[in-house]
Amino acid sequence: MEYVENKDWWNNKISQISDRIKDGWDMPPLIAENRNGTFSIRDGNHRLGALEKKCYVIIWDNNSLENIQL
Structure with missing residues (x-):
């Protein structure tokens, strides 16, 4: 995680x-967001941490599709 929070x-x-x-x-x-081929959650880290199932994600990509590495 990019920004560390208190565990409690x-x-x-x-x-x-x-x-x-x-x-x-x-x-x-x-x-x-696609950051040089690596996806970074820009909004929703808490929601991602709470998920037990699939969810929708909006991908913000300022790069061309050729540079995405899944």
């Missing part, structure tokens, strides 16, 4: 989001 804060936030997801929250998609 992280776990509390993840627990809250997990409960919302289980209750049917219509979660917004994550936003990911």
Whole structure:
């Protein structure tokens, strides 16, 4: 993770989001950026940490498709 958070804060936030997801929250998609062939979550790190299933992701890519490495 790019920005490190206090472990207790992280776990509390993840627990809250997990409960919302289980209750049917219509979660917004994550936003990911292609940074020289590596994807970086730009919005949604807590949601990503709470996920137990597939989700939608918006990929922000300022590079050409030729440079993407999956």
